[in-house]
Amino acid sequence: MKITLDQVVKTFDTFRAVHGVSLEIESGELVALLGPSGSGKTTILRMVAGLEYADAGSIHFGDEDATNIPVRERGVGFVFQHYALFPHMTVGENVAFGMKVSKVRRSKDEIARRVEDLLRLVRLEGLGNRFPTQISGGQRQRVALARALAVDPKVLLLDEPFGALDANVRRDLRRWLREIHDELGITTLFVTHDQEEALDLADRVVILNEGRIVQQGTPEDVCRRPGSAFVMKFLGDTNRLAGTVTGGIARVSGATVPAPGVGDGPVEILARPVDLGWATAGDGIPAQVARVIDQPQGRRILARIETGEAVELDVPADMQVAASDHGYVSILRGNVFPVS
Numbered sequence: 001m002k003i004t005l006d007q008v009v010k011t012f013d014t015f016r017a018v019h020g021v022s023l024e025i026e027s028g029e030l031v032a033l034l035g036p037s038g039s040g041k042t043t044i045l046r047m048v049a050g051l052e053y054a055d056a057g058s059i060h061f062g063d064e065d066a067t068n069i070p071v072r073e074r075g076v077g078f079v080f081q082h083y084a085l086f087p088h089m090t091v092g093e094n095v096a097f098g099m100k101v102s103k104v105r106r107s108k109d110e111i112a113r114r115v116e117d118l119l120r121l122v123r124l125e126g127l128g129n130r131f132p133t134q135i136s137g138g139q140r141q142r143v144a145l146a147r148a149l150a151v152d153p154k155v156l157l158l159d160e161p162f163g164a165l166d167a168n169v170r171r172d173l174r175r176w177l178r179e180i181h182d183e184l185g186i187t188t189l190f191v192t193h194d195q196e197e198a199l200d201l202a203d204r205v206v207i208l209n210e211g212r213i214v215q216q217g218t219p220e221d222v223c224r225r226p227g228s229a230f231v232m233k234f235l236g237d238t239n240r241l242a243g244t245v246t247g248g249i250a251r252v253s254g255a256t257v258p259a260p261g262v263g264d265g266p267v268e269i270l271a272r273p274v275d276l277g278w279a280t281a282g283d284g285i286p287a288q289v290a291r292v293i294d295q296p297q298g299r300r301i302l303a304r305i306e307t308g309e310a311v312e313l314d315v316p317a318d319m320q321v322a323a324s325d326h327g328y329v330s331i332l333r334g335n336v337f338p339v340s
């Protein structure tokens with residue numbers, strides 16, 4: 001089921017939370033809404049769900065205007081971070097709940113079979129008789145997904161479903177969710193403020209800031225071609241260097257970086273830690289090491305360049321470097337944005 005949002009606006013009292021958002025989610029696509037806290041992600045999701053009404057604009061499910069379709073008839077399944085399971089029902093009863101209250105009549109046997117199938121799908125076979133307090137947080141969210149899938153939703157809406165879980169469980173669950181999505185092909189909208197999660201999981205990432213879409217594209221698009229300094233900084237650790245462009249080349253102290261299409265004048269050069277190089281001699285920006293941090297994938301150098309700015313660089317684990325060393329920072333790759 002394709003979902004189309006056209007110029008959707010939402011205002012709470014006098015505060016405009018969503019400013020004319022237009023978005024198309026293709027049938028079978030998994031789209032992540034990614035943005036900082038308060039950027040309007042949940043409000044957009046709730047409008048798609050029918051839990052909140054848009055003040056202006058329209059939302060279509062396929063060719064049908066969904067504006068006046070009540071929540072129960074939209075055919076959406078939800079999983080929310082705090083959408084708790086019913087504590088007095090077993091895992092199996094929780095999964096069966098939606099089917100029992102659905103307009104689609106199913107026999108007891110049919111419901112029991114489907115509960116088993118769903119528990120197998122979310123890899124919780126054999127746990128149907130436990131209560132929610134007798135399983136882990138990650139398992140509870142898998143039950144919540146099984147419950148959402150039980151009524152054959154046309155659209156799946158997930159709001160920070162793994163937000164309360166620790167990093168390793170989150171990673172496992174999102175890989176698993178991706179597999180389930182690939183198997184079932186349900187159009188899915190996933191809200192998160194976690195960049196890694198969005199990039200890891202989604203076909204397409206929609207980045208929001210202050211109620212507006214600032215960029216959308218595949219994970220590769222948004223990572224390789226961030227359209228603004230905001231997107232670049234939001235997606236991961238970023239060094240910011242003040243520089244100047246002349247004739248399509250940005251310069252900062254002894255380092256240069258190509259800036260095709262950027263007019264002459266002051267700019268900010270943004271570069272990931274892995275995109276800065278370190279050498280004890282040669283070209284580059286003179287710098288002094290403040291600290292070296294060892295990480296599983298290599299070493300991170302915290303240094304101060306001669307202009308006084310602090311930078312962070314990722315270098316191979318075997319590089320000999322220590323606090324107080326002097327050296328030169330080169331910019332291997334950088335994105336150049338005019339200073340507005």
Ligand SMILES: Nc1ncnc2c1ncn2[C@@H]1O[C@H](COP(=O)(O)OP(=O)(O)OP(=O)(O)O)[C@@H](O)[C@H]1O
Pocket residue numbers: 012013015017035036037038039040041042043044193
């Ligand atoms: N019912 C409401 N009444 C008043 N303001 C609201 C209401 N719901 C949301 N807001 C405001 O709208 C803005 C967007 O909120 P929303 O929950 O959509 O953001 P979000 O991007 O999902 O943030 P988070 O990641 O923190 O959940 C926020 O400033 C929030 O305070």
